[in-house]
Amino acid sequence: MSSNHTTEQSNHQQTLELSIELMRRDSVTPLDKGCQEVLVERLSPIGFEHEFMYFGDEQAGGQNAQVKNLWARRGSQDPVVCFAGHTDVVPTGNVDNWKIPPFEPTVKEGYLWGRGAADMKTGIAAFTIAAENFVKNHPNHNGSIAMLITSDEEGPSINGTAKVVEALEARNEKITYCLVGEPSSTDTVGDIIKNGRRGSLGGILTVTGKQGHVAYPHLAINPIHALLPALAEFTNTQWDSGNDFFPATSMQISNINGGTGANNVIPETVEVVFNFRFSTETTEEELRAKTHEILDKHFAGCDATYEIEWKLSGYPFLTAEGKLVDACKVAIKEVTGIDTTLSTSGGTSDGRFIAPTGAQVVELGVRNATIHQVDERVEVDDIGKLAQIYERMLEELLLD
Numbered sequence: 431m432s433s434n435h436t437t438e439q440s441n442h443q444q445t446l447e448l449s450i451e452l453m454r455r456d457s458v459t460p461l462d463k464g465c466q467e468v469l470v471e472r473l474s475p476i477g478f479e480h481e482f483m484y485f486g487d488e489q490a491g492g493q494n495a496q497v498k499n500l501w502a503r504r505g506s507q508d509p510v511v512c513f514a515g516h517t518d519v520v521p522t523g524n525v526d527n528w529k530i531p532p533f534e535p536t537v538k539e540g541y542l543w544g545r546g547a548a549d550m551k552t553g554i555a556a557f558t559i560a561a562e563n564f565v566k567n568h569p570n571h572n573g574s575i576a577m578l579i580t581s582d583e584e585g586p587s588i589n590g591t592a593k594v595v596e597a598l599e600a601r602n603e604k605i606t607y608c609l610v611g612e613p614s615s616t617d618t619v620g621d622i623i624k625n626g627r628r629g630s631l632g633g634i635l636t637v638t639g640k641q642g643h644v645a646y647p648h649l650a651i652n653p654i655h656a657l658l659p660a661l662a663e664f665t666n667t668q669w670d671s672g673n674d675f676f677p678a679t680s681m682q683i684s685n686i687n688g689g690t691g692a693n694n695v696i697p698e699t700v701e702v703v704f705n706f707r708f709s710t711e712t713t714e715e716e717l718r719a720k721t722h723e724i725l726d727k728h729f730a731g732c733d734a735t736y737e738i739e740w741k742l743s744g745y746p747f748l749t750a751e752g753k754l755v756d757a758c759k760v761a762i763k764e765v766t767g768i769d770t771t772l773s774t775s776g777g778t779s780d781g782r783f784i785a786p787t788g789a790q791v792v793e794l795g796v797r798n799a800t801i802h803q804v805d806e807r808v809e810v811d812d813i814g815k816l817a818q819i820y821e822r823m824l825e826e827l828l829l830d
Contacts (some may be wrong), residue, residue, distance in 0.1 A: 442814025
């Protein structure tokens with residue numbers, strides 16, 4: 431057996447063991463449960479300086495609950511290659527429905543089973559082992575390696591990466607290249623790189639009329655009837671045509687609530703929850719303006735009124751090309767033998783908070799087939815391959 435093969439096996443085993451150590455901790459969002467301390471114990475001996483950043487109210491719950499974040503960095507020079515990820519996981523649901531207890535990570539049938547296997551504690555383990563190996567082999571590398579780890583990605587995402595980035599920007603500490611370890615792959619590790627994401631703009635539309643008896647509609651104002659023509663136009667509107675990297679902007683209605691529960695009462699209000707996933711071909715302001723234009727047209731001369739509560743979750747971002755994308759392509763090809771595909775599909779990620787600073791941002795991780803599901807799992811072989819890809823990427827970015 432060659433020494434290279436032996437080293438590769440050792441690296442795979444280390445990545446698996448660290449993944450299991452992190453997955454044993456039931457860090458349901460926004461809790462970290464000591465995961466970040468585990469990382470610090472690994473990173474400090476290889477020269478990483480670290481700081482824990484706390485944002486939110488220690489006494490509060492809900493959206494303003496206190497969140498623990500880790501910023502760790504080795505080196506003081508540019509470029510800064512940052513690995514970004516989250517230690518929090520989504521709730522398990524009914525644990526009786528799991529084949530294996532969700533916080534008892536187990537290797538079985540070639541898979542690592544447990545909550546966080548795909549999303550995304552194996553990615554964090556791969557970051558860490560890649561950094562250890564790279565520093566061991568290249569202690570005098572160029573630039574800096576950093577890690578930005580939050581426990582508020584699966585929740586409201588208010589006191590996590592967004593706040594850390596604000597703090598870094600305030601002291602002019604810039605990220606040059608950022609790799610987010612979210613599970614991006616589809617059929618095999620490395621087959622997809624997310625080099626951008628659509629923006630997300632949500633709204634809660636409330637239409638108010640006048641409650642009354644269905645037998646006397648002339649004495650009431652039915653808000654549902656007033657709303658229907660506008661809803662029809664929403665669903666038939668082409669908001670933009672997309673571009674080479676993004677599909678056309680999509681507007682989806684996710685919830686409609688109205689009525690008193692009685693079939694003989696015209697309700698006073700109806701509430702509609704909707705969301706835009708939008709491309710770089712349009713802006714938040716344009717979407718809001720067009721929405722109000724449609725509603726104003728249909729509510730002109732109508733006794734019903736409307737109001738909208740807007741929430742922007744993130745702007746679209748795109749790293750169309752550049753050194754980071756090239757480094758990932760080279761690393762994936764050398765480790766797996768496949769040519770990767772660039773994609774902007776899927777939901778949002780914390781990359782939306784980092785890209786506006788000017789950093790090149792991509793997402794690259796394990797397969798996403800079972801994320802947020804019962805019996806979440808990932809192929810054991812893919813965990814080690816991912817660490818190899820990350821290490822090779824560092825070589826492309828931080829060596830002459």
